[in-house]
Amino acid sequence: MTTASFESRRIGTPLRDNYDVIVIGGGISGAQISRHAAGRGLRTVMFEARDYSSGTSSTTSKMIHGGLRYLEQYDFGVVQEAVKERRYLGIAAPHLVAPRSFMLTAFDWSEPKAPVLGAGVALYETMAWQRNQGQSKENHSPRFRWIPKNQLLKAVPWLDPEGLRGAWRHDDTLNLHAERLLLAIVKAFAADGGTAINHAKVTRILRNEELGRVTGVQVTDQTNGATKEVYAPVVINAAGPWVAQALGDLAEVTKLKVRQSKGVHLLTGDLGSQDGVFVRGKNGKHVIVNPWNGRTLIGPTDTIISGDADDAKAEESDIDLLLETIDSVRAQPLDRKEIISTLVGVRPLVDDGSETYTSSRRFDISDHASVGIDGLVSVSGGKWTTARVMGFKVVEHVIEHQAAFLPPLREFDSRQLPLSTSFGAYESVAASFESALRSYPELDLDEETRVHLARLYGTEHDKVLELVAKHPHLGRRLDAACPDIAAQVVYAVTEEAAVDLADVLDRRIVLGTLGYVNPAAVRRTAEVMAQVSGWSKKLVDAQIQAYLNKQDAIQDVLKPYR
Missing domain, CATH: 1.10.8.870 (Alpha-glycerophosphate oxidase, cap domain)
Structure with missing residues (x-):
């Protein structure tokens, strides 16, 4: 079958028949894995069934963040890793990220109390002590500080003054255009010799049962139904919420367990504040209120779902929960006419048995050699901020376990490496x-x-x-x-x-x-x-x-x- 239809929308080098690594999925996980594989000198192709960032990667709170709330869950490793990665993304693409101040509010009735919140923020910022090193000066963030009630109400006029004590202000990073940032990573992958093709669905993972290992994939062009077999000794499944679906008839063999959590945001007009607000409502639920591009994002929910992630949609119960949460801390209920739209994403969480809200945002590498399918690796969990280090670790795992099937490698360190579209040596x-x-x-x-x-x-x-x-x-x-x-x-x-x-x-x-x-x-x-x-x-x-x-x-x- 001709590859002409695939070639018409290729980013990177021409599609060939044989690679060292095939990556399934063109979200942030697949893009970062592919980038690191190509950076290490592996001939790599990435197939995305729909379009880059068309799934979970574009339906976020528009933040590159360390995950302050994970301290409450004692998930120190995730936070430590995330604050480092936040800085690296600022160095890689300063034109696509920007500082964003967040107000961590404290009411008389809220838990934990203001002093405990302050201790958490102090620990968080201690972990991020290098946050401004190597950053463009506009992306420098100040130290955290306490904002008293009167000053807070001037900055965030919609907050309910009754019982309000103030807020701890700390800085995280705004993901200005997540879709463009992910595409810049795809282009960096292509610049290192990679091949990326969208609207190309992997419909079957090929394997040699006698040898007990994968041999490649069959991929179908979603625009015209054309199919092609592409061969490689390593296949990395990074399909996000569709990670089990991507395994096809191998899903039962691998026994991969991933839980799906639906995250819904409300997109509203400008609510009148320049700073983000992180607040726990009287119902015990957290929301982030994040000004972005003349709009405001309120969310997300975090609801366990089953079935096909493609069927996930915002429902009245999701909207009611967000409104109940935000209204409980507002001086006046949110004007419903301010709601412009909703965003819906499905997060693939590691199945650790906990509720989805407290489920860790760590990632898991499942090497299916343990069930007789050598060369096949699935990745689940993770988040936008830590996707770079996840990509690094996944590729290093593959190199360690598949060295006999891979060519000589080169060194590659992307931690402070600008993306291929980033501006050159400008001070700011x-x-x-x-x-x-x-x-x-x-x-x-x-x-x-x-x-x-x-x-x-x-x-x-x-x-x-x-x-x-x-x-x-x-x-x-x-x-x-x-x-x-x-x-x-x-x-x-x-x-x-x-x-x-x-x-x-x-x-x-x-x-x-x-x-x-x-x-x-x-x-x-x-x-x-x-x-x-x-x-x-x-x-x-x-x-x-x-x-x-x-x-x-x-x-x-x-x-x-x-």
Whole structure:
């Protein structure tokens, strides 16, 4: 079977028949594993069944964080690892992360009391004593401090003053555009010789039963049904919530146990505070209230679910729980008209027998050689912040146990290595953006749009500007309220493997991440895609309708609140 259809959306080196390592899954776990495998000199291909970050990796609280609440569970190892990794991500991509202050609130009635909270924050910051080393100066974070009630209410005016004592302020890191950051990691993997292909579902893991080991995978092109067999002595299953499903008929043999936890966020308008708030409601549940991109995220829930992760959706019970929690600490109940949309993700948790809220965010490496399937490894658990070190550990495990099947290796240390699209030796993010403003000065683009492009694309923003230079009409905005321009749509299709409308709107540009997209902007985006994808009018209409249907399904659950 020809590989032409796979090749049309390849990122990285051409698809071949044989590799050293095959990675299943293009979320943050698969991307970091792939990056480290290629960095060590292993010929690596990564297959993603849908689109990069189309699952759990894009439905987060938009934080790169150490996990302060894990101290309450005495999970010191996870916290220690996470605060280190938070710093490394700031060094790797300073244009895509930023400091964010969080207020850890204390009420008369809340537990633990303010002094205990302060001791926890102090321990947390002690673990992060190196947090500013090597960081761009804009990404430096100050020491924690106590914010008294009156000062806190000025910063967070919606908090209920009754019983409010104050808050401990500490700094974590905002993941400005998770989808773009993950894509930058995929591009770093490609720059090291890797091959990444999306909309390519692994439908069967191949093995030699006589030898008791895997030999590769069968992969199906989701766009046209074409199939291909790709061979490798090592297959790493990093499919997130779909990790058991990816094993196919081997799931029963491996006896892999992973629990699925549904996390729902409310996306609202700007609630009037610049700082994030970490609060425990009167019902005992925690929520993070995180201002982001002119919006606010409230959540997440943490609910055990079963069945196919594809079927997970926000339900009234999820929304009611979030509203009950946030309203219990507000001066006035949240205006339901502020709710723009919901985000739903499914986290794959290590099955350690605990409730999902207290379940560890550590990761597990399951080497299926123990059940007679040598060369097959599954990874479960973990989180965005610690995915880099997880990738490192998974690859080192493979190297240790599969050395006889692998080629000579090279050293690779990604801890303080900038991503391939990160700006060069600038003192600050502002300096890199100032330089970007001088690119293609003849173009009729406002400063907001230019900085927007520099932040999203890093050093590749010039390629987007080049499209505008060649075709000035591509400089027009897709929607007046967002600085995304038509050239980004062309770039998404021609350079970033976007296949359908959701790939572009939700995961290559910003517009679709901000909530409901105006149908006129959806059509404009589809029509630009059609010009470079060769879509017929019928296909354009079908793509538009599919995207609008997806939006309407999200909005339907919100109707009782409006």
